[in-house]
Amino acid sequence: MHIKALATLIILFFSYTSVFSADDTKVKKIVLDAGHGGDKPGAIGHFSKEKDIALSVTLLVGDLIKKNLSDRQVIYTRTTDVDVHWVERHEIANRAKADLFVSIHVNSTPGTRTKVRSGYRTIKKNGKSVKVPRYVYKYDKATDANGTETYVLGLSRNSQKEESIGEYSDNLAGGEKEGLMDEKDPMTAIIIAQYSQAFLTSSVDLGTRIQGNFAKQGRLDRGVKQISVEVLAGCVMPGVLVEIGFINNVEEEKYMNSPQGQTEIAHAIYNGILEYIKAVEKR
Template identity: 35%
Template sequence: MKMLKNLKIFSTIILGLFFCFNSFSNKPGTDNSKPLVVVIDPGHGGKDPGAVNKSIREKDIVLGIGLKLGKHINENYPDVKVVYTRSTDIFVPLIERSRIANKNKADLFISLHANACGTPATRGTETFFLGPSRSDDNLEIAKKENSVILLEEDYKETYEGFDPNSAESYIMFEMMQNTYLDLSLFVADAIQQQFQSRIESPNRGVKQAGFLVLRQSSMPSVLVEAGFLSNNAEANHLNSAAGQQQIALSIFEAFKKFKNKNSGKTMNSLPEIASNKIQETPPQKSIIPEKQIPQIEEVAKPIIQEEKTKNEIIGDTTLKQKAPESSIIYSVQIGANTTPIDPVASNFKGVKNVRREKTDKYYRYYVGNENSLEKATLVLQQIKQKFPQAFIVSFVDGRRVPIN
């Protein structure tokens, strides 16, 4: 069987970000006047068929799954607004997918895809949330998937010089706001749990990688790989109405958990992380039994009440910025990542006096050391010109605490 493995659009939050930060007011469940909005993104379409196995095309499969998923949500939650990036067989540029999500102020982005590889025996489901690539394999997958922008006219101008084949272009993918890492991980884990209980296909786990999608967006985002079209049995199952219904229902059940978990949450509340561990993407040239897939450490635990900051505080000034004892200090957070970036102005769009603080597994980047929320708001207004979705955080005696 001759396989045509086409370049794929990973449109989510995910999954492509230079920065994925948000003000607290946009978190799911914090604005009772705004209906919850979920954007369903069937990948590929039109001139981009995605993965192909004979007459079975990825673009058709994920569209069927997406429409069925949206129907489940509409029938069970008429108060939820469902938006599709495409509902017919059309080509939607990557940048337009993010615009659709931003325009509708989405609370959750679900990108739907089907996998393919050079080993026909490989099968199974996996769900990605967007974050720093933890292996060379993940980086290579991201390069391949992001290369779909080459199908678009004026892609160099549209994506501001981004080169999908250059490792340097992925450096700033490390800058992720950990709130949405946590929320995205929660959804990804819930989806994989549903797959494991409902579908007779190996659970390949929850994984993360840096895909170029949803630039300047701010929402929990996941990318679902519903199975391998390079496996004949799995391809036939996904091409059937029953198979697509299974996938759609599994994702719907995970969506219910997301909605219930975030209903009535306060601004600083985050969902708990469920049982699945984040897994490395296995090499495409071999098959690893599910029990042998190596596990890596989970992302930083959610901040519930307070966050203790370790001693490392680094900035591009020689003086360490320290909060006066027993006073509330407000700063503006512009990013967080798992590997350190030198906090000099050239790395932060010219913003000076950025300080880096390590908390748990994350390096966070702050500007300002203000003694009032009003002053911090003025700083935020300036920073938002370069980092539109920066937000204010507060500290007491060096500990990060919720803003009351």
Template identity: 30%
Template sequence: MKIYLDPGHGGSDPGAAGNGLQEKNVTLAIALRINDILLKEYANAETRLSRMTDKTVSLQERTDDANSWGADLFVSIHTNAFDGTAYGYEDYIYSGLSDESVTALYQRIIHQEVIKLNGLRDRGMKKANFHVLRETAMPAILTENGFIDHAGDSAKMKSAAWIEQTARGHVNGIAVCLGLTKNDTSLYKVTMDGGQIGAYQEKDDVLNVISSNWDSFQTAEIVKG
């Protein structure tokens, strides 16, 4: 599946600014992390970015590139600004689409997954006549990841952990929308008193089995492989 990632603004167009931050840098950080996760963790994900550095790219260039590549999904990443008092996360699809469209379904999925992880106020799902939503030939969503001129939201944007969580939310939504499959992952093999009792994919499962058998073993070993 082809995912086109569009970090908003760049180069001579810094986008919104506030609290020592520029939108073009925040959006690029999120997009690059989304790209890394998709390529490393999913077997059937192919990506392209409108920019991978701080360079100027026109709106027409972005949509033309995505259309000619034949992307299955276009995700444009932005931050918001108003007057320093507004805050939270919202996302947009093209205003000419119905609530029953595939794009609207994708918006609901991605919105839900991002909100789970980004720690921002939920400002809802919206529609707009933005160029990148109107001129794309595939489902397209534009995410507004907080208000850069709001003290609370911008403080989050300065955190590498927040960038990671926001990227993860986007990836989780994209994966559900496009039916992405995870790469084979290593298992955690648990041995107690010299005998293997199981192999688990999730760390929480390892912790649960250790905890539930806490009083019944002298030594435990966890081997990832």
């Protein structure tokens, strides 16, 4: 490569990265997403459904933000028992030019299936009647699994994340620099990759803080993990999906349905968000 061309590329690179690092880091808009809803109940416990617990906790988190961070805007993907498509959930966030996306869900395990003898049946074998055991499968949804875990986007959906960044590139400059991403510009792919990596790093940071606050309450911290889901792949901002407990664990189901449990869960998520905001806005 000619020296002049290389110099031009370097100048472009640093001009774009300076735009990125100088971008307004203030977290002004926070999208709260209550998982499932309507005819999609999500995980089902012994007496409750994921969609109802998720909505109750989500609204409590929103109330805490509104009360203590009145200069921030809370945007919900749903506030009632309705189903919102996965794509529409992240599009709500993208259209609002949100700075943070937090999806709240309830965990579950597949349960166990045990083969149990329920009696005998008679069959014909070599012309004779023979009794053979009859078996049925007994399903038990109960689990000893417990605790919380927070997910960030898995790498297998990274290409979709980058497509979304390109589509909503104006969001990245706060709407003030329309056309920041020129698809004909050779630097565009580099810039988009930088944003994608930055969003992942920030998502891990947020998830770690949320998990840390659950741990302070005595909950089992199952860590920050990666998952390839539409709702995180399509949002053009840092985003996490929080699993607040196991609905098929009898004790955790009771806890997540209790006023005390929901209040504590909401505070853990809120405090994680608050810590993240303070850290980001110091940079």
